[in-house]
Amino acid sequence: MTLTTDPESARHALTTMWTIRRFEEAVDDMFARGLMHGTMHLSIGQEAVPTGACMALSEGDYITSTHRGHGHCIAKGAKLDAMMAELLAKETGYCRGRGGSMHIADVATGNLGANGIVAGGVPIAAGAGLAVRMRGGSEVVVSFFGDGAVNEGAWHEGVNLAAIWDLPVVFVCENNRYGMSMSVDRAFNVDTLAERAHGYGIPGVTVDGNDPQAVHDAVADAVQRARSGGGPSFVEALTYRWKGHSKSDKNLYRTREEIESWRERDPIAAFEAAVTGGGATAGAATAPALSASDVEECRTLARDRVREAIRTANAAPDADAATLTDAVYAPAGEPIAGGARA
Amino acid sequence: MTTTSDTRPASGPVDSAAVEPRTLTYSEAVREAMAQAMAADDRVFLFGEDVGTYGGAFGVSGDLVHRFGTERVRDTPISELGIVGAAVGAGLAGMRPIVEIQFSDFTAQAMDQIANQAAKIHFMLGGAATVPMVLRAPGGSGTGAAAQHSQSLEAWFAHVPGLKVVMPSTAADAKGLLLSAIDDPNPVIVLEHKLLYKQSGPVPEEPVRVPLGETAVRRTGTDVTIVATGVMVSRALEAAERLAADGVSAGVLDPRTLRPLDDRTIVDSVAATGRALLVQEAPKTGGFMSEIAARIVESPAFGRLQAPVSRLCGLDAPIPYAPQLEQAAVPQVDDIVTKAGELVRRW
Numbered sequence: 052m053t054l055t056t057d058p059e060s061a062r063h064a065l066t067t068m069w070t071i072r073r074f075e076e077a078v079d080d081m082f083a084r085g086l087m088h089g090t091m092h093l094s095i096g097q098e099a100v101p102t103g104a105c106m107a108l109s110e111g112d113y114i115t116s117t118h119r120g121h122g123h124c125i126a127k128g129a130k131l132d133a134m135m136a137e138l139l140a141k142e143t144g145y146c147r148g149r150g151g152s153m154h155i156a157d158v159a160t161g162n163l164g165a166n167g168i169v170a171g172g173v174p175i176a177a178g179a180g181l182a183v184r185m186r187g188g189s190e191v192v193v194s195f196f197g198d199g200a201v202n203e204g205a206w207h208e209g210v211n212l213a214a215i216w217d218l219p220v221v222f223v224c225e226n227n228r229y230g231m232s233m234s235v236d237r238a239f240n241v242d243t244l245a246e247r248a249h250g251y252g253i254p255g256v257t258v259d260g261n262d263p264q265a266v267h268d269a270v271a272d273a274v275q276r277a278r279s280g281g282g283p284s285f286v287e288a289l290t291y292r293w294k295g296h297s298k299s300d301k302n303l304y305r306t307r308e309e310i311e312s313w314r315e316r317d318p319i320a321a322f323e324a325a326v327t328g329g330g331a332t333a334g335a336a337t338a339p340a341l342s343a344s345d346v347e348e349c350r351t352l353a354r355d356r357v358r359e360a361i362r363t364a365n366a367a368p369d370a371d372a373a374t375l376t377d378a379v380y381a382p383a384g385e386p387i388a389g390g391a392r393a
Numbered sequence: 394m395t396t397t398s399d400t401r402p403a404s405g406p407v408d409s410a411a412v413e414p415r416t417l418t419y420s421e422a423v424r425e426a427m428a429q430a431m432a433a434d435d436r437v438f439l440f441g442e443d444v445g446t447y448g449g450a451f452g453v454s455g456d457l458v459h460r461f462g463t464e465r466v467r468d469t470p471i472s473e474l475g476i477v478g479a480a481v482g483a484g485l486a487g488m489r490p491i492v493e494i495q496f497s498d499f500t501a502q503a504m505d506q507i508a509n510q511a512a513k514i515h516f517m518l519g520g521a522a523t524v525p526m527v528l529r530a531p532g533g534s535g536t537g538a539a540a541q542h543s544q545s546l547e548a549w550f551a552h553v554p555g556l557k558v559v560m561p562s563t564a565a566d567a568k569g570l571l572l573s574a575i576d577d578p579n580p581v582i583v584l585e586h587k588l589l590y591k592q593s594g595p596v597p598e599e600p601v602r603v604p605l606g607e608t609a610v611r612r613t614g615t616d617v618t619i620v621a622t623g624v625m626v627s628r629a630l631e632a633a634e635r636l637a638a639d640g641v642s643a644g645v646l647d648p649r650t651l652r653p654l655d656d657r658t659i660v661d662s663v664a665a666t667g668r669a670l671l672v673q674e675a676p677k678t679g680g681f682m683s684e685i686a687a688r689i690v691e692s693p694a695f696g697r698l699q700a701p702v703s704r705l706c707g708l709d710a711p712i713p714y715a716p717q718l719e720q721a722a723v724p725q726v727d728d729i730v731t732k733a734g735e736l737v738r739r740w
């Protein structure tokens with residue numbers, strides 16, 4: 052799939068990236084105005100990774116996500132109003148107000164959930180891959196995580212299980228150069244995180260995470276390998292988080308210049324330039340995938356979808372404390388085969 | 394009965410003849426304890442995620458990296474098991490490490506090193522080695538951080554012989570108990586509370602130790618003994634104030650350390666009032682207040698009870714995100730007033 056030359060793909064990629072950006076900006080704004088509770092981890096600047104990666108997936112494929120998960124959720128096809136309702140602590144939110152930003156999941160689209168625990172989703176992805184394998188399915192699991200997660204024990208154990216059992220999992224690292232204040236330069240003794248893959252005997256590549264095409268191509272390769280029984284792979288996508296880690300971040304560990312230099316590499320602006328023909332594309336001259344007015348349409352669509360989601364969410368009833376203990380345990384369901392009642 | 398210098402008066406202002414003590418926030422008090430310990434003893438050092446330039450996830454380490462350098466205020470990767478294990482090793486090999494875990498929930502990652510290593514090494518080796526280390530971590534709900542960032546896990550640690558467990562509820566105790574924890578030759582888990590970090594109180598400037606294992610009497614009362622931990626201590630005090638206006642005299646005890654536990658003070662108080670209300674933020678089932686309830690009913694205070702020993706705890710549910718749900722999940726001042734009033738009026 053060529054995102055920059057195929058109009059339909061270009062439109063989808065651009066609208067998705069703008070939707071993520073507008074969603075995050077709206078959350079940032081509502082948070083600042085005291086309309087949202089808790090804490091938020093925004094993915095502004097990183098939109099190309101979930102967009103490119105999820106465009107390489109098919110219906111039924113799974114993802115596991117992170118604390119910085121709004122983009123993954125949107126790119127996998129979640130409903131914006133149910134996401135917004137969750138953040139606004141509404142009964143109509145994805146988790147009925149129980150989970151909030153760090154726990155949004157959309158099981159219907161294969162999103163097994165954001166995660167408040169760094170690397171928590173990595174072994175879970177291996178397990179989902181194991182389930183697919185054991186029930187003879189053809190789905191693939193993409194596990195998103197940050198650079199920081201790569202130093203957790205859970206990451207190593209999860210990746211190794213997927214590797215030794217040839218599970219259909221693609222490990223996608225959003226290397227935004229920091230885990231909170233800890234830079235990758237201080238946290239790792241290797242040049243690229245993709246090198247870690249080699250220690251587990253699986254392929255590892257490093258790509259430009261601000262280019263949805265590059266992310267898509269690497270993930271599509273890995274998905275194809277996984278789906279055809281070739282086992283897991285690791286894709287490291289180099290990107291950058293424009294905003295602070297969370298609301299408490301004073302950005303003391305990085306310079307204004309560094310942040311500015313990455314803002315100049317805005318993944319959305321670069322993609323717009325590429326799809327309208329302004330980008331330097333190698334090879335034969337092809338007609339631009341999108342016109343300036345197409346681009347404007349994508350932007351407007353994204354903005355309107357986010358506005359509509361806020362309107363719908365605001366009108367919904369607040370999460371209900373009376374039913375607080377209801378969902379601690381699942382109700383008895385279908386027992387496994389072969390049971391006999393006492 | 395132990396009455397400590399930071400005990401709040403039953404009512405009315407502090408004796409005006411006394412020198413007005415300096416006030417610090419709880420988090421400043423923790424920082425001051427670490428700074429004084431590091432200044433006094435080269436073996437003491439702090440490490441954990443973002444404790445350096447960032448100043449700690451909750452700003453507790455603040456400027457310590459500028460005062461003591463990156464060697465002794467050491468940022469780590471996100472590797473809780475490795476961090477705590479390194480503290481165990483450093484302690485075994487002669488240092489006095491302080492580890493900060495950003496949220497007490499993430500001690501789950503490090504549990505092998507806490508429960509199987511740190512807690513047991515001294516005993517397993519027949520006393521031949523010690524693991525002098527302190528693990529500081531904030532617990533508790535009230536910040537909208539939801540189920541994986543809001544737990545009150547003191548019972549996990551208190552259930553492991555070999556660990557000491559501390560829950561400071563005032564700024565003075567945050568400093569004084571931490572200093573005792575650093576002195577201690579055993580692994581000590583210090584559970585701070587997120588909602589307390591910004592609360593201020595008088596704190597001695599000198600590195601005054603508050604001994605581990607002394608229950609503080611925060612308020613005396615004759616009708617009911619309220620035992621509370623962590624952020625529930627200030628809620629219990631507020632409730633006691635309101636109960637007093639209603640003619641109910643409630644005492645408030647703060648165990649401060651769960652291991653070692655000064656149950657004497659608690660039992661004596663309950664023997665005098667005949668009623669016990671035990672308040673914790675953690676879920677009720679298997680919680681530490683169940684232990685305190687058992688100590689009371691196993692003691693001679695049993696014969697003096699005028700009412701069943703009663704627990705007021707968090708719901709048996711994970712902490713939810715929505716603010717109205719989060720509030721409903723753990724005891725609030727109103728709940729304490731109602732429950733204590735019931736105990737006194739009904740029995």
Ligand SMILES: Cc1ncc(C[n+]2csc(CCOP(=O)(O)OP(=O)(O)O)c2C)c(N)n1
Pocket residue numbers: 092118119167168169196197198199200201227229230231292296442471473495499502
């Ligand atoms: C086990 C665990 N340790 C620490 C944290 C606190 N924390 C949350 S996000 C984060 C940084 C994660 O860095 P990275 O994986 O690179 O993701 P990014 O935030 O950059 O997207 C930290 C330390 C946590 N949530 N879970």
Ligand SMILES: [Mg+2]
Pocket residue numbers: 197198199225226227228229230231
């Ligand atoms: Mg990162």
